[in-house]
Amino acid sequence: MQKEQTIDHTLRATWQSVAKMYNEQAAKHDSTMAMAFVLLNIDVENGTPSTALGPLMGMESTSLSRILKSMEEKGLIYREKNPEDGRGILIKTTEFGLEKRNISKEHVLIFNETVRKHISEEKINHFFEVTETINSLINNRKIFENNSTK
Numbered sequence: 431m432q433k434e435q436t437i438d439h440t441l442r443a444t445w446q447s448v449a450k451m452y453n454e455q456a457a458k459h460d461s462t463m464a465m466a467f468v469l470l471n472i473d474v475e476n477g478t479p480s481t482a483l484g485p486l487m488g489m490e491s492t493s494l495s496r497i498l499k500s501m502e503e504k505g506l507i508y509r510e511k512n513p514e515d516g517r518g519i520l521i522k523t524t525e526f527g528l529e530k531r532n533i534s535k536e537h538v539l540i541f542n543e544t545v546r547k548h549i550s551e552e553k554i555n556h557f558f559e560v561t562e563t564i565n566s567l568i569n570n571r572k573i574f575e576n577n578s579t580k
Contacts, residue, residue, distance in 0.1 A: 448541075449463055451541075452541075456534075459530060460504075461534075465500070465501055465504075466530070466533075466537075468487070468497055468498070469506065469527055470534055470535060470538070471487055472521055472527075472531075474528065477520035477521055477522035478520065479515075479518050479521075481518065483521060501527070504526075505524055505527070506526060506530055507522060507523055508521075508522055510522055
């Protein structure tokens, strides 16, 4: 089987294209895709506990810590004690962060609208079914449970 015909290669190559596209757009606004992703995952009203952001985004805490530090230095976010958990920290967006969040949201909407103009709703639904199944197989450890390499 050629690598171009494997599901994992296609997923990775497609995600790399999407990431490159978003990073090119983010760079125009002195940002990165990762920063935009963080902004889009912060609860605008109440903030988001720092410990919840990593799992929410599927990101390791060390990577997230570096991004949050950079975002704080740029004035996009600030940290506040969590009133419900004295040990916890809430990540909140600044006004500047909200502006950047809105730009990011607009880019995500444009991407989705453009893709939906070129792919039927039926195919989009199949895409979501396929990715949901792949995630379920991985999360339930079904991929390699009966297959072992020698």
